Amino acid sequence: MAQLWGGRFTKQTDQMVYDFNASIRFDKRLLQQDIEGSIAHVVMLEKQGILTCEEKDAIVKGLTEIREEVEAGRLDISTQYEDVHSFVEATLIDRIGDAGKKMHTGRSRNDQVALDMKLYVRGEVLAIQEELKELLTTLLHLMEDNLETYMPGFTHLQKAQPTTLAHHMGAYFEMFKRDAQRLQDIYRRMNYCPLGAGAFAGTTYPLDRTYTASLLGFEGPTLNSMDSVSDRDYVIEFLSALSTIMMHLSRFSEEIIIWNSNEYRFVEVDDAFSTGSSIMPQKKNPDIAELVRGKTGRVYGALVSILTTMKGLPLAYNKDMQEDKEVTFDAIDTVKDCLRLFDGMLSTMKFNHEIMEKSAMKGFTNATDAADYLVGKGVPFRDAHGIIGQLVLHCLDKGCAIDELSIEELQKISPVFEADVYDAISLKTCVEKRLTTGGPGRQAMLDAIEMQKAYLNTL
Template sequence: MAMWGGRFTEATLAEFRDFNDSLSFDYQLALQDIAASRAWAAGLLQAGIINQQEAQQLDAGLADLAVAIEADPTLPLQTQEEDIHSWVEAQLTAKLGAVAKKLHTGRSRNDLVATDLRLWTRLNAGYVRQALLSVLRALLVFAERAGTDVMPGFTHLQRAQPVLVAHWALAYVEMFKRDLSRLDDAVARLDVCPLGCGALAGTGVAMDRHTLAQRLGFAQAAANSLDAVSDRDYVVELSAAASLCMTHLSRLSEDVIFFCSGEAAFFKLGDAISSGSSLMPQKKNPDVFELLRGKTGRVLGHLVAILHVLKGLPLAYNKDMQEDKQGFFDLMATWQQSLLVLATVLPHLAVNTEQCRRAAELGYSNATDLADYLVAKGVPFRDAHELSGALVLKASAAKVALEALPLTEMQQVSPLITDDVYAALTIEAGLAKRAALGGTAPQQVLWQLKQAQQWFDALSD
């Protein structure tokens, strides 16, 4: 029976029920609905609405229901109830009789679902956080394992300057660190309890909402009933945090896909994380990274969807808000799964050290080092840049590397160049010069890695 049927005299259309009912997806809130109901029953006892015996009956009945749900989370789907709230009430009524009908005193499905969803989000955000920490740990291990391996760095997908492979990995550590802080910030803001705000105007029961919030582990009770029942900011915030985190994950995946290609061959895919072709026996495909890249669009779509749902809603609760769950449930599950998969596959990536170094030596990536060399000789940078470019043209025409040009030809462009230029044009010299904070010099990268490891270790202290 519908929880709202008292003023209706005609049965609802089956088509309307199919369109209106939410049990098919909000059954996932069963444990949160039960937890909120147990806290509410304790509040009703404190307010004098029910007696001690009734409170004990309700709590025991709800506890039994939680055990049943933990054994079979799909239990609610075996009924025809409208939503998870009506399912919980129907199960209690079947077991306890009239006392179960007292549970909904002073509350609404509006404040109840707002509470349930916050509880569910807080729990699942914790799972995502652990998955994100697993990615950070895997990246730090990858960076440490890469040591002083060097690879080409790119701008515009053109070889630019050599960088350490560890420096590349630590760039993503920085991104995921920011993602972790955004997740934590969003969780801190959702830590507010709407229960006891009723449909929109507050409860008519003398409920101690601060104690109610504490029972459910919230930091505080919501201050405004209109806002509390209609606030889905935390859904948007976490959807945005997920979208940005998945974008970082997608960028990493794109890098790895390119680095594993035959044209680059910087990284090697382990067999355990590769797939083949049904037609071409030689293929070794980076499907897992392509899927990670693809799932980013799915998460971004859910963010856009919830923003569109909320953008024109008046206060307070509107049924449009039922659309806050399916996409969000999928978003949180996809986010967590994607992070766990990335953490699992990163150890199966190996650096092709020799190929990385060969590639770093190509493309005249030491041209900036040559300009810096001329600057050290007193040449203004703009002039040094032009002179270095002229030497690149000369080397390109001769089809040799910059460091292969004879000294006499270099001196035709600038007489300031002496034979010490060859030491300045080595990869090691170029890397060593990038020793300022954030640079790719080996000692600087080692320091960055130690700092990141200390930060990570401090999280578990």
């Protein structure tokens, strides 16, 4: 058992207790951050006269070599150590001797692990933001290419009014745009350095915490040493943001699954993102969309786990907080995979424009516009609403769309109808006249696309 403590103990820790307590099997993922933080710490210690220049140089050189060897596969992170911090420190001492024993001066594992986790999450916030940018770019291309791809819009999963595929994709653009903005907010709020907080009460050494923070790219040091080591709000916020991303992906996946069904046939998922059946040779299943939908619960679970872990913890550090890592690592990996695969599926998907347009025509999606047509002819809206309701019943009996009725049939229900009604209730007219900001009309969509392009340039 290789550990950094034990002076006041008279016997060895039980092996089962040691294994239960150890975190190296998962926190070895923090090696890069642990070494980055240690280098910044010793550079600051030398600046403050706590280490000599020679000691600092030896430590930095030793840490750099450990990192390079692990990355190259020449050095294994041994599970005989309790955690990644003890592995790094013990390996350094083995290599450079007593100078390595001074690396931990003025530092506790509490502020060390708080720093490592914050550095890791900060990097992953940026990485996931890049994945979102790729998905947003795909959505923007779909918006540009489908300004006149007419389709039914839905409420209660029933056809409601006509819209365009561009408009529909624009709704998801807004969702994932908010996700990216949430990540930006989290980054800004979490970007303060806990290193130098010690176990929870600071240290008597003359540390320059502002300097250390600047070396690590933080806005500054955290302002309360007790909160510094016990804060996991940024993990909770991050997992909440990841859960929201997954919720949006899951909603999108649900629509793709529905649209891919034989009953809809709005889309065809590319073979590269589909699977077949072991018994039914005709099947082509949208497994990626289904798995994304399913993995949403996994990410939700990570959020609930850390919320539950933190809810009863007194100040300051408690070992319970070790539970923040595995669930966070798994959630990050899951969201990255889902974003990449979903983007690949979406960018290769075939949209069946003709089927989508016919679905809009057969679903009475122009009924509201037909009522608005009558209002324009002087009919009170409530009366117009009733007339179009009768018209829909008549069409259901005949098995046709409103605009497939002759003018004579229309006038039997209301003499107000004239020949110009057909143009007024065509899908193109229904969509194009909706020009308010956020609507599906061509000019409104072109304006929105320009604004979204400008936003993407800020990411």
